[in-house]
Amino acid sequence: xxxxxxxxxxxxxxxxxxxxxxxxxxxxxxxxxxxxxxxxxxxxxxxxxxxxxxxxxxxxxxxxxxxxxxxxxxxxxxxxxxxxxxxxxxxxxxxxxxxxxxxxxxxxxxxxxxxxxxxxxxxxxxxxxxxxxxxxxxxxxxxxxxxxxxxxxxxxxxxxxxxxxxxxxxxxxxxxxxxxxxxxxxxxxxxxxxxxxxxxxxxxxxxxxxxxxxxxxxxxxxxxxxxxxxxxxxxxxxxxxxxxxxxxxxxxxxxxxxxxxxxxxxxxxxxxxxxxxxxxxxxxxxxxxxxxxxxxxxxxxxxxxxxxxxxxxxxxxxxxxxxxxxxxxxxxxxxxxxxxxxxxxxxxxxxxxxxxxxxxxxxxxxxxxxxxxxxxxxxxxxxxxxxxxxxxxxxxxxxxxxxxxxxxxxxxxxxxxxxxxxxxxxxxxxxxxxxxxxxxxxxxxxxxxxxxxxxxxxxxxxxxxxxxxxxxxxxxxxxxxxxxxxxxxxxxxxxxxxxxxxxxxxxxxxxxxxxxxxxxxxxxxxx
Numbered sequence: 128x129x130x131x132x133x134x135x136x137x138x139x140x141x142x143x144x145x146x147x148x149x150x151x152x153x154x155x156x157x158x159x160x161x162x163x164x165x166x167x168x169x170x171x172x173x174x175x176x177x178x179x180x181x182x183x184x185x186x187x188x189x190x191x192x193x194x195x196x197x198x199x200x201x202x203x204x205x206x207x208x209x210x211x212x213x214x215x216x217x218x219x220x221x222x223x224x225x226x227x228x229x230x231x232x233x234x235x236x237x238x239x240x241x242x243x244x245x246x247x248x249x250x251x252x253x254x255x256x257x258x259x260x261x262x263x264x265x266x267x268x269x270x271x272x273x274x275x276x277x278x279x280x281x282x283x284x285x286x287x288x289x290x291x292x293x294x295x296x297x298x299x300x301x302x303x304x305x306x307x308x309x310x311x312x313x314x315x316x317x318x319x320x321x322x323x324x325x326x327x328x329x330x331x332x333x334x335x336x337x338x339x340x341x342x343x344x345x346x347x348x349x350x351x352x353x354x355x356x357x358x359x360x361x362x363x364x365x366x367x368x369x370x371x372x373x374x375x376x377x378x379x380x381x382x383x384x385x386x387x388x389x390x391x392x393x394x395x396x397x398x399x400x401x402x403x404x405x406x407x408x409x410x411x412x413x414x415x416x417x418x419x420x421x422x423x424x425x426x427x428x429x430x431x432x433x434x435x436x437x438x439x440x441x442x443x444x445x446x447x448x449x450x451x452x453x454x455x456x457x458x459x460x461x462x463x464x465x466x467x468x469x470x471x472x473x474x475x476x477x478x479x480x481x482x483x484x485x486x487x488x489x490x491x492x493x494x495x496x497x498x499x500x501x502x503x504x505x506x507x508x509x510x511x512x513x514x515x516x517x518x519x520x521x522x523x524x525x526x527x528x529x530x531x532x533x534x535x536x537x538x539x540x541x542x543x544x545x546x547x548x549x550x551x552x553x554x555x556x557x558x559x560x561x562x563x564x565x566x567x568x569x570x571x572x573x574x575x576x577x578x579x580x581x582x583x584x585x586x587x588x589x590x591x592x593x594x595x596x597x598x599x600x601x602x603x604x605x606x607x608x609x610x611x612x613x614x615x616x617x618x619x620x621x622x623x624x625x626x627x628x629x630x631x632x633x634x635x636x637x638x639x640x641x642x643x644x645x646x647x648x649x650x651x652x653x654x
Contacts, residue, residue: 179210
């Protein structure tokens with residue numbers, strides 16, 4: 128166990144890299160085994176991500192399972208990894224979404240299949256490295272390395288304007304990274320170290336202090352890079368293009384995890400390293416976050432493109448995350464972290480479902496749909512569940528994070544909370560209106576009428592295995608909760624109901640109305 132503890136995070140970071148090398152050894156035309164091997168690597172990585180949980184007890188502070196190896200002596204750079212309660216949950220998120228993205232791309236990607244799966248695994252390596260790195264230089268390497276596979280995913284396997292979206296993504300994110308690199312070098316010149324834990328210790332012990340101007344400049348150098356990745360208004364314009372042109376797996380990883388790296392960087396580096404500057408900048412950042420919430424919702428409301436609508440919803444929801452971080456209350460920060468995970472799941476599900484629709488109709492235009500609930504009832508039910516989760520319906524994951532953020536923000540500044548709450552109302556407007564236009568009403572296009580009869584099937588085993596698994600877990604949890612809340616005869620009543628239902632299926636308790644209907648039609652009721 129000590130050997131495992133010392134190398135677990137290293138294995139967690141680099142296991143997908145070895146999986147990508149294994150995929151590289153396969154023949155280009157062996158598409159089935161490329162997909163199978165990539166899926167196995169993704170599932171094993173997901174299972175490995177749960178091993179660090181035992182070392183991070185609830186309520187613990189500091190970093191656990193630290194890995195520290197000297198790498199470069201001059202300048203002094205160390206390979207330093209560590210996990211805490213925030214980073215490990217985000218690692219769970221990326222390891223969950225990677226195999227789901229591989230499954231979603233099983234029939235979508237037809238060309239350069241090997242390169243596509245290698246890019247997905249390399250993207251997973253970079254994101255896990257971002258969440259676990261404790262050396263600023265190593266963090267920057269993983270941060271920049273993640274741009275390469277995502278840009279290739281958009282530029283090679285994207286849609287019509289894929290090159291424009293990929294180049295725009297690179298320009299925005301690399302421009303922000305330049306500011307962060309300047310801040311990192313500035314900190315190294317002042318401290319002689321890239322180690323985040325060492326720098327934070329110097330600040331807390333009073334050995335390192337900044338003038339107000341210097342601290343604000345350092346804060347801005349990090350914050351601009353993270354605000355672009357969130358993205359926060361007015362640095363958001365790259366996101367809708369990247370989402371719209373990216374393949375389904377790229378959109379899932381981009382919305383589910385890549386945006387969270389910006390919010391994670393603010394929590395991990397901006398707040399502890401520059402606390403005074405963070406508090407002084409909080410009112411201005413809160414204004415930008417509120418603008419992101421309302422602006423993103425309003426633009427989503429008028430979008431004719433379904434995928435672009437979901438992309439702008441991400442701008443609005445991530446505004447809640449940034450607002451919760453800069454409220455500087457414990458409950459708001461907890462809500463922001465929870466909302467990051469909830470948004471990754473619900474918005475990732477929306478992009479998956481939109482991608483399934485594009486695979487059948489080859490368009491994202493809302494006017495091309497209508498009445499899809501008739502030929503695709505099961506798909507419509509899954510889509511509605513994801514929509515309700517994204518808009519924050521109580522008892523679903525989106526509600527918890529938004530409620531905690533608004534509650535924590537209200538304790539600091541009630542006007543901020545009031546303005547931000549309008550985003551909750553607007554999210555219900557644009558999501559439910561889009562759902563109404565896509566799934567209800569008359570079917571105006573014959574292609575939509577034939578969707579339920581296509582050979583590709585309405586929703587096959589690959590498509591609904593994940594929603595059905597979630598539904599099974601939800602049913603099991605609900606049943607356990609009912610047994611706890613209603614002890615006594617609840618289990619017996621349930622068994623009796625099951626027996627009655629089985630008897631009804633076998634004909635022991637024939638329905639009188641059904642029998643009457645059969646008699647009216649001249650038939651004999653089944654026994």
